[in-house]
Each structure stands twice: as structure tokens, then as C-alpha cells.
Amino acid sequence: MATSSPLLRYAESRKNLTGSLCGLAGVGIALTGAAGPLWPLVVGGLYAAGALIAPPERPATPEFAEEGDRLDGVRADFATLRAYLAEVELSATARERLTALDTLVEALLEPGWVTDPEHLHVLARTVRQDIPEAVDTFVRTRWWSRFTSGAEAPEGHLERQLAALHEEATAIATALQEAEAIRQHIHTKYVEGRGN
Structure with missing residues (x-):
């Protein structure tokens, strides 16, 4: 079997x-x-x-092979993180927020977009530390919360953490969008100026 x-x-x-x-x-x-x-x-x-x-089964938190802030390493670790997240039971709202964050991080990790080392460091920290820790803490706390009445629901904490991480990733996307808009504007001026 x-x-x-x-x-x-x-x-x-x-x-x-x-x-x-x-x-x-x-x-x-x-x-x-x-x-x-x-x-x-x-x-x-x-x-x-x-x-x-009995405490629920919980998938083991992922162990990441890479530690540096190289894009290829962060992308490989992101794939590992996704496999872990697929095994975790989440509320519908938390899963929705996690999916939105996952989609945004996936887009940012596409080759050629994030070139700023600080942005790449933030994404590496989000993938390797912030998301796994938030989800694992939620899974552990959820079981114990059944025995504690009046405590704030662990789902609320997880949803707030995911919202803050999404906001951080959105700031990176906004900075990239602004940089591309400036680059486009400069190139337009350059092309138009050649004719004079």
C-alpha cells in the first residue's frame, strides 16, 4: 500500500x-x-x-536551500513555499488574501523586473521568512484557540499579516511602475529631441 x-x-x-x-x-x-x-x-x-x-496534522515548514538574495534562488524557494502552502488548511478569507499575495510575488519574481537589491531582499524575506512564519504560527495557534475563550481569532492575525505583506509587495510594484514610466518619458523626450 x-x-x-x-x-x-x-x-x-x-x-x-x-x-x-x-x-x-x-x-x-x-x-x-x-x-x-x-x-x-x-x-x-x-x-x-x-x-x-488531538492536535491537527500540520505540514512541516519548508527548508530553503538558498540564503542569498539571488533572483534564481528566491524563485526556487518560492516554488518550495507554494508546495507547503498547498497543504495548509486556511479560512476562505485568508486563502483569498494569500492567493492575491502569491500572484503579486510571482509577478515581481519574473526575470527582468526586480533589479534593485533592496527590493529583492524584501521579496526574499517575504518568501523565506514572513509568509512561512505567519502561516505556521496560525496553524499552531488555531488548535490552541479552541481552549481559550475570548481570545482574538488566529484567522484575524493571519489576515492582517498577509494584508501588510501584500501592501509591502504592492509598494515594490508601484516603485517599478513609476521607474518604468520615468524611463518611458525620458526615452520619448530623447526620441523627440533627435528630430530637432
Whole structure:
């Protein structure tokens, strides 16, 4: 059986293992006679309770091979980041914001656009540190927030972080757009001035 089988993945999951341990406790209770004729319900109920309280599976945060601010390295790490993000469960709003940020970063990382080392450094930091840390922290916090009433929802924090990162990437895109507009204007003046 392949390890990618959903049944095998569930059999190895934290939810199944925790549920099985709780179910075994239920079997122990049943063997003492405390559960009476309802022992199957006790065992099943304890398994279900264990599966519900178990922490969710979370994909491992990506490890990036590159550390410098070379465009090719950042592009390779961006592909790694995308594979990680595809495995993470997010709310619809957070996924929408992440998709918008992903699209913008992808466009900025196209060869020939970002030449300023400072802009490339910001994009490298966004890909290698900011997005993975924001998403991983959300995944970890989301489970614990079930036990803490009145706390701010982790989705709100993630959405605000993604909005701030999108704003930062938009500033880079705006700077590139302005630079291209100036370049076009200068070239127009140059071409028109040759005729005089």
C-alpha cells in the first residue's frame, strides 16, 4: 500500500493515535465492568473524544536551500513555499488574501523586473521568512484557540499579516511602475529631441 493512501495517512495521524489510546482506556473501563452493556458506546465515545482533542496534522515548514538574495534562488524557494502552502488548511478569507499575495510575488519574481537589491531582499524575506512564519504560527495557534475563550481569532492575525505583506509587495510594484514610466518619458523626450 502506498504511503500516500488516505487510509494509511489517517492510520498514522495524531488524531487516530490519540483516539486509539482513549479507546484503549475505554476497553480498560469495559473490562472492569464499569461500562456495563454500553461498553461499545464508551469505547467509541472515548475514541471520538480523543480524535477531536488531538492536535491537527500540520505540514512541516519548508527548508530553503538558498540564503542569498539571488533572483534564481528566491524563485526556487518560492516554488518550495507554494508546495507547503498547498497543504495548509486556511479560512476562505485568508486563502483569498494569500492567493492575491502569491500572484503579486510571482509577478515581481519574473526575470527582468526586480533589479534593485533592496527590493529583492524584501521579496526574499517575504518568501523565506514572513509568509512561512505567519502561516505556521496560525496553524499552531488555531488548535490552541479552541481552549481559550475570548481570545482574538488566529484567522484575524493571519489576515492582517498577509494584508501588510501584500501592501509591502504592492509598494515594490508601484516603485517599478513609476521607474518604468520615468524611463518611458525620458526615452520619448530623447526620441523627440533627435528630430530637432
